[in-house]
Amino acid sequence: MGYDVLGRDDEPLSPTGKLFLQQDLYEVINCVMGLETSIDVEAIKVELKESAMIEHPRFCSLLVRDQNGNEYWRKTQVDLDKHLIVLEGRVGEGDDEEEIVNQYVADLAVSSPLDTDKPLWEFHCLMAHKCGVLRFHHALGDGISFMSLFLACCKRVGHPNQSSTLVSSCPSNLSKKSHSKSKVWNFVMVVWYSFLYITNFLLKTLWIKDRKTAISGGAGVELWPRKIAIAKLRLEDMKAVKRAMAGATINDVLFAIISCGLSRYLHYRTPKVQEGLKVTGIAMVNTRQLPGLQELSGMMRRFSKSRWGNDFGVYLLPVHCNESVATSLDYVKRAKEMIDKKKLSLEALFSHFVLAITTRLFGSKVTSFLYYRLVCNTTFLVSNVAGPQEEIRFAGHIIKFLRVNTSSLSHALQVNMVSYAGRADLQIMVAKDIIPDPEFLAKCFEESLMEMKDAATKLQS
Template sequence: MNVHILAIMGFKTKIDLDVFKPNLPSTLLKHPRFSSLLVDLAIYNVETADKFVEDYILNLSKTSIDKSMPLWDLHILNVNTSMAESVGIFRIHHSLGDGISLMSLFLASTALVLVKDSETPIKGPITSTSENNPRRKVFNEHGFESKNIEKGITGKKNNLPVKIRVRSILFINIRPSPGIQALADMMEKNTKAKWGNWLGFVILPLSIGLRDDPLDDIREAKAMCDRKRHSLEALCSSGVAGFVFKFFGIKPASSLFLRLFTSTTLAFPNVVGPLEEIGFYGHPLAYLAATTYGGQANELMVSMQSYMNKMSVVLSVDENTIPDPHQLCDDIIESLKFIKNSVVEKGLAK
């Protein structure tokens, strides 16, 4: 699986290259997985904003990192978007580490019963090249300030089909030491923090229906996630994948993962981010978003990334299946606002 991670960083100021570039050798490039000669940064200056960044990321997802070079690169877009004054795109091959590993670096500088989900508008036909199709990344962020929004799903006619199966792959950190750890601890030998790819996965059924209380969906999903996290499903899925790779080779292991992704409707990665404001070499961060491409056979990936009191939602979609990802992203944001408003109204949070 030729998977690449994209960390999309919005900055509150324009990026000063005379400050940014000289600091890389003394921070990021000291890490053994990222050590290399600093050749150049990809730098772009344009007047218009959001669409340019979105199209740039789309075109980036059509390419792979040259395997003869270090498996990461950094792109700096000094463009004034609706959410930031400039954007940095850090592309890393997934073989260098998983989200927990990379977040620690960033802060320092089951069910194998593979029945298929129902055919729905967000699950298109799978071909032999589906996992390599370019993905448009649509992202938005949502703060926790309270807003009044229009009520009401009660009373609407339910035209949803019966017996519909929609499931998500949920990635689980299987390290004995949970959460984001200090980079120095992760690089030590025999540590519980463990740098690298230490992920298992679980299959999460999604409830489809109209509820009078939107918090019922949250309670049901949380109960299901808690059961899955405390079960052996994630450890077993990781163990089975490792067993297949060790004894049968990379092609059967890749086929196993491909079948897993093509049998489900969406993937749902998420990583907890910094609670306090951070910056790169004097450039304060406005938002942080993350996603992946390559080896992604799902037509839809929904990534969540927290930063301070905000959460970024990133959709990675195959436009052949989901031609209007902006509408889907807006719908998700409105749903989150509706849930938040319900929590505030019930006095469960301020």
């Protein structure tokens, strides 16, 4: 990218946007859509031309740099022919359609940056596989922002004039009607847990590294070849487990599944692994004042409490592997207790603040260095974005499934969940030279959920 003279209407990038442009943390989000019918490229082109996506300021702006190396957004005319990438033939060998698409997306995650000569998004049409891959740079926005924009471009199947029903957000852990004594105690807990978790965050960033295991990555692993497997979960099964544990959320159940599944997998790979071994995951947390997905029009308002962009922090979530548990529901209980404490703390807000202030004071390269160390010192990444509860159609194509991943990090394991129309698919992306059997790991996650569901059914009967 060359240097440009700054224009009057050019808009500077946010600190997070600058972070995701750094080489070590270059992040592109890949959204995979399985379609029921063959792809009509012209219909997609017409839909995009008339959609909110083309009108959105981030999706019709070029990334430019001034003479000082500062990045800006500059409005431009969108040429859809440059953004639609049509692949007529098969993109891989073999008979397993899902495996072929997974490998195509895994390859995109390692070696396919977006062209800066156009706005930072593109749509890949895999004609032979009835599949589309919508790619956009993380500097444009986060998963919450993108899902809100994408749903504004879709229609409900059978109800074309109705918008999709979004999954309701989780209630707050702190009751507004609590007595003064409870408020004082809650304040003490907020201070204590914030101190514990922020201290741990700083130590993880600067010094303490997870012990080496069969799923550990490290510096340089972001360049290693990737492989993808899918753990296919039912949202109703996760809700059944959630109902068995008072006050639990889907995120609690998700992390319990990951904890149980990773314990199984590590025991399989290294049967003599020390009991009590702990590995750490990075979980992306929405830090907007209004949780959950919002209507796009609301996110675009100037003083919105759920604004568009990258508005997230992180939780560091430890997984205690191979510890003895009485039942599989103990994983849910432990996950809920830990995440409730995380919610009381200011860890997510602190990590968000550190990113912004460090970038402003020392530049995005320093922030990139610190966050790269944090990723290298932890073991895996997990994210969860709630999608629509009903089936939707895009440009006349009914969508069978939605799956998401991002560009590879120095983690050897990334787990991204998107719920859609009763499904809750976990896209498991691994460095295949470190984790050669992600299909078995996916099976570990699936079996963990089924055991939790069976235990929940027995508990409630």
